[in-house]
Amino acid sequence: MTGKIVLDRSRCVGLGLCEAVSPEHFEVGDDGNLTLLREDVSADELDIIEEAVEACPTRALVLERHR
Amino acid sequence: MTTNTISPQDRVFSDVDISSNAFWAKPFDERESSFAELRHRGGVSWHPAVEVSFPHAEPGFWAITRAEHINQISLDHEAFITDPGVNVEPIPYALSKSLTFFLQMDKPEHTLLRSLVSAAFTPKQILKIQDQIFANAAEIVDGVIGAGEIDFVGRVAGVLPMRTVSDMVGVSPTEREAVAIAAERLIGRSDSATGNPADVLQGMIDARDFLHSVGSSLAAHRRSNPGDDLMTNLVEARIDGVGLTDDQIGSFMVLFAVAGNDTTKQTTSRTVYSLDRNRDQRQWLLEDFDGRIGVAIEEFVRHGSPVIGFARTATRDYELEGQTIRRGDKVVLFYCSGNRDEQRFADASRFILSRKPNRHFGFGGGGVHFCLGNGVAKTQLKALFGELLRKAPDIEVGEPEALVSRSINGVKRLPVRI
Numbered sequence: 001m002t003g004k005i006v007l008d009r010s011r012c013v014g015l016g017l018c019e020a021v022s023p024e025h026f027e028v029g030d031d032g033n034l035t036l037l038r039e040d041v042s043a044d045e046l047d048i049i050e051e052a053v054e055a056c057p058t059r060a061l062v063l064e065r066h067r
Numbered sequence: 068m069t070t071n072t073i074s075p076q077d078r079v080f081s082d083v084d085i086s087s088n089a090f091w092a093k094p095f096d097e098r099e100s101s102f103a104e105l106r107h108r109g110g111v112s113w114h115p116a117v118e119v120s121f122p123h124a125e126p127g128f129w130a131i132t133r134a135e136h137i138n139q140i141s142l143d144h145e146a147f148i149t150d151p152g153v154n155v156e157p158i159p160y161a162l163s164k165s166l167t168f169f170l171q172m173d174k175p176e177h178t179l180l181r182s183l184v185s186a187a188f189t190p191k192q193i194l195k196i197q198d199q200i201f202a203n204a205a206e207i208v209d210g211v212i213g214a215g216e217i218d219f220v221g222r223v224a225g226v227l228p229m230r231t232v233s234d235m236v237g238v239s240p241t242e243r244e245a246v247a248i249a250a251e252r253l254i255g256r257s258d259s260a261t262g263n264p265a266d267v268l269q270g271m272i273d274a275r276d277f278l279h280s281v282g283s284s285l286a287a288h289r290r291s292n293p294g295d296d297l298m299t300n301l302v303e304a305r306i307d308g309v310g311l312t313d314d315q316i317g318s319f320m321v322l323f324a325v326a327g328n329d330t331t332k333q334t335t336s337r338t339v340y341s342l343d344r345n346r347d348q349r350q351w352l353l354e355d356f357d358g359r360i361g362v363a364i365e366e367f368v369r370h371g372s373p374v375i376g377f378a379r380t381a382t383r384d385y386e387l388e389g390q391t392i393r394r395g396d397k398v399v400l401f402y403c404s405g406n407r408d409e410q411r412f413a414d415a416s417r418f419i420l421s422r423k424p425n426r427h428f429g430f431g432g433g434g435v436h437f438c439l440g441n442g443v444a445k446t447q448l449k450a451l452f453g454e455l456l457r458k459a460p461d462i463e464v465g466e467p468e469a470l471v472s473r474s475i476n477g478v479k480r481l482p483v484r485i
Contacts, residue, residue, distance in 0.1 A: 013181070013435050016190040020442065028189040032182050054424065057437035059142065 003041035004064045005049060007034065011060035018061060021052040034060075078127065081105070081112040085130060088118050092471050095372075095403070099416070102404035105132045109388040116157045117473055121268050123157035128378070128397040129390070134408040134428070136387060137400045140379060141432030147379035147398065148173045149436065155376055155399055155473045162268070165275055165314065166253065168322040170377075170436065177435065183304045183311075184319070185439055187235065187297040193442045196235070197450075200443075203230045204450035208458055211485055219464070219481040223455075224335035225328070227447050232327035235443075236320070237285050237298055246281055249274040250324040254475045278324055279317030286316045329475050330373045331444045334429075335451060336467065336478035337371035341418045342452075343464035348420045353456060363420040364448050368429030369406050370418045372476050376401040377431070402428035403476060459485050 005025060016028040022045075027035045041049045041063065053061040083101050084090050090098065105112050110133030116125035131137055140147050152163055153171045164171055169180040186192070207226050211217055225247060233243035252274040256267060289298040301311055301319060311319075342349045352363050378399045385392040392398060405428040407415040412422070430438035438444070455462065463484040470477030 013178075013437075014185055014189065015437060015439070016188075016442070019190045023190070028191070030186060030189070030191075032185050032189065054426075057430070057433040058435060059433070 001046065002043055002066050003046055003049065004066065005036055005039050005041060005053075006062040006064055007036055008060045008062070011058045013058055013060075015057065017055040017057065018052040021055055022048050025049065026052065078113050080115055080127065081130075083108075083112065083114075086115045086117050091117075091473055094469060095476055096416070099403070099407050102132050102401060102407065105130060106404060106408055106410075109133075109390075110136055111388040111390045111392075113390075117155055119156050119267070121159075121265075123159070125157035125397065128399050129392055130404075131387075131398050131400050132404040132408075134405040134411040134426075137402065137405040137428060137432040138426075139387075140398060140400060141434040141436070144174065144434060146382055146385050148382055149177075149377075149379060151380040152397065153377045153379075155378060158271075159268075162271065162275070165279070165318050166271075166321045166325070168315065168318040170322055170326075174435070179306050180311075180315075181435075181439070183300055184297065184323075186300060188439050188442060190442060193446055196231075196443075197446055199234060200227070200231055200446050201450045201453075203227055203234075204447070204454045208451070208454040212458055214485055216482060216484050219339060219483040220332065220336050220478055221480070223451070224339070224478075224481070225332045227335070227451055228328050228331040231331075231443060231447055232324060235297055235327075236323060237288070237294075237296060238281065242281065246278065246324050247328050249277045250321075250328045253321065253325055254329050255470050255472050255477065255479075275317075275321060278321045279314070282317040282320030283313045285320070286313065326438070327440055327443075329477065330438075330440075331447050333373040333475055333477050334368055334371040334444070334448065336481050337373075337476070338367040338448070338452070339455065339462070339483070340464050340467055340478075340481065341367075341370060342456075343462070345418045348418055349456070352420055356453060356456065359420065360449050360452065361445075362423055362425070364445050365425040365427060365429075366418065366420045366422050367448055367452075368444075369412070369422070369425055369427030372403045372406045372427075372429060374429070374431075375403050375472070375474055375476060377436075400428075400432055402431065405432065 012034050014028045014032040014034050018026040019028055025038050027037055049063050053063050083104050085101055112130050113127055114130055115127050149171050150173050154163055169177050204227055211222050229243050229247040238246055256271050285298050286302050289302045293299045352359050376399050378397050381392045381394055381396045383394050409415050430441045465482035467478040468480040470479045
């Protein structure tokens with residue numbers, strides 16, 4: 001199984017708790033906006049991305065899982 | 068439905084007291100037994116306004132005490148707003164506004180003003196100040212090793228956040244202690260209450276005015292000497308072509324000083340005590356400090372539960388657990404209670420450093436008001452406990468003297484031998 005990260009920009013406030021979990025996927029820039037460095041999630045990254053999604057206090061992230 | 072005609076004044080107050088001075092003078096664990104009873108009864112209860120010695124017009128408030136409800140309300144920014152007030156107590160509106168900057172604002176204003184500050188709190192920016200925080204932590208701990216019996220709060224726990232806050236915003240070393248003291252006066256506002264209403268409010272106003280004057284002079288300095296820092300961002304910001312007023316910058320200064328000083332300070336004091344009284348947990352952390360400190364810090368913050376709670380106001384009628392919260396009603400989200408909710412945390416009163424998941428309320432209940440400084444706080448806790456556990460393994464910790472406060476679960480003094 002693989003996955004894809006979906007970001008809801010209307011909810012994101014750029015706190016960067018996701019970046020603290022996985023800096024390979026998430027980066028908050030100096031302008032405070034979050035960039036998804038990579039949307040695609042490999043099978044062995046699913047757990048860490050799930051953790052990043054859970055860490056988001058504004059619930060701006062969703063992990064879509066693909067079979 | 069007859070409930071449609073019930074005005075707030077006519078509602079029946081809960082028989083569980085969480086409003087009186089007597090209640091707030093109790094230790095945290097005794098207060099928790101009342102919150103546990105409220106959670107058990109559904110977690111949504113109507114109470115008289117928290118007792119204060121000055122006049123007010125607040126008819127009462129809803130206490131929200133269950134974890135799931137605190138998250139639900141925190142995330143619903145349409146139904147619950149902050150502008151009418153965020154304090155547990157009925158603090159006068161104008162005074163409260165002058166203390167809270169973007170905390171007591173809603174979108175779109177909140178989004179705009181918070182973004183001016185949040186650029187200083189991104190993970191990348193925190194990495195830039197990390198070395199300074201670690202150096203400060205080392206200096207503070209080195210300065211007390213071998214000092215014998217000291218007050219941990221005054222000599223250690225309060226010092227690191229005071230330096231971090233001052234460094235971030237440019238407060239000079241000669242003034243930083245006065246800034247921390249003013250912040251403490253604001254949160255301990257009822258601790259030294261004489262019963263004279265004028266004194267309580269005047270004490271808050273004096274502390275507010277001092278912090279506003281500090282903010283204004285830092286702003287004036289940065290207007291004429293711009294740098295690459297937070298205060299320069301604030302003075303150079305233009306919203307629809309208009310810059311921030313001195314009052315807004317003053318209110319930023321109060322928020323920054325209060326939120327930055329007393330939260331981390333209290334968590335540090337509570338944690339040094341908990342680590343001493345739970346040797347098995349301390350041992351577990353020491354076995355792999357670098358690998359375990361991240362998860363442990365979440366438990367430091369949950370268990371220490373530094374912020375008691377914040378208020379919201381309903382913008383419409385809202386049904387919750389069979390109760391009708393009316394439009395205009397004040398609700399208080401008791402983070403201290405959410406952090407002890409057994410529905411979310413097994414053995415909630417215990418200090419268990421490996422706890423995971425740990426969806427606590429130490430930084431709020433989620434949503435756009437989530438603690439901006441959480442990353443700075445975690446960096447400081449990591450730095451300080453790394454130093455302490457390594458350099459002072461034999462520290463002896465006495466009994467804390469609690470601060471009486473409706474906003475912070477504070478420790479006034481904590482004797483240690485180091």
